[in-house]
Amino acid sequence: MENGRPEAYITGIGVVSPVGVGRKDFWSSLLANKSGAGPISLFDPDGFDVRIAAECNDFEPTDFMDRKVAARTDRFAQIGLASSKLALEDGDAWDTLNNDPERVGLILGSGIGGVTSMETTQATIDSKGPTRVNPFSVTKIMPNSAAAHVGIQLGVQGPSITGALACTCGTDMMALGFDLIRRGDADMVLCGASEASITPVIVAGFIAMRAMSRRNDDPEGACRPYDSNHSGFLIGEGCAMMLLESAESVERRGAEPYARITGVGRSTDAHNLTDPDPKGRGILRAMRLAVKASGLEEDQIDYINPHGTGTVAGDGPESQAMAQINPNAMVSATKSTLGHSLGASGAIETAICALALKEKTVPPMRNLDSLADGCADLDYVVNEPRDAPDLKAALCANLGVGGHNAAVVLERA
Structure with a gap:
């Protein structure tokens, strides 16, 4: 603890994303403003009004698991297992896990779970009958299957939690990991969220909901947070898993943290199933709760990685809420680069905040040419990364379908 307040250190980061696999490739691609958007290849989108997405094209499951495990695992769980291995490697924590597996926890959420396997199972029933269904169908579909595979393959024996909270899931999983550390339930927690829901x-x-951008001829320009031409989100996929550790564990291992989590906040809009509160009261409350828990003042938040999906209903209220936290904070909505990975997005964006604090550099966002009516005029970091030598505190905030909100405050370690 610092000044009597709890904290959890991030000491390892594993990422599978549309712009790179592994922390180094991911971060360098973000700083280079490389887009992950392109035509959908995971299924045939012929006849769909939206035919673009941000896919993890560089991900090969058998780089991280044998073929038998891959065959018995849904794509979202494959990505989760790969990211967990990458996080352990990045944090040099294999020995800690092997020597004391009961003190290592696991939190791996997903907004939807094994939907690819759900759809392929139904297709098998329709075309070949129920007797031809894969015997691993249920264990591929269930939302906790990613956590189950990580636990089995890596030998994690501490507390294990799977959560599903739509687009807020990844942020809330970081909050749950923080909770395990501050309560002393684990010395180290593999924590994050995974999503692979680019399916018919x-x-x-989402097309029927009119939530997605239809810029099929311009995938890289499709997601336009806060821009006057914003027209909906670009669906993506991916996972970020992080090692969270107590201060005692960090000291014992001699680990070098990226950042520390010092505050979390959660709220519910109680307004509408799909649209956020039009005045942004729910997300503002979550952000304020997180900042208050951290012990910081709101004007000490230097950087915000927001939800920033590029929807008309969400962009205005969220940007106005950020303006009330700190109108001078730097803002970059990285879904413009990575697409919207639904339940995984908050975990990926927490990792981005941690890397920004460590590297003292704010990654850019794309496609903000002219500010939309109703959006706050903030310090948006566009197209080029920005050196930030005085960057000390960052905020990751997300909104979820159903009116869920979650925020996490990170500080320089």
């Missing part, structure tokens, strides 16, 4: 049913459903 999910894409068609």
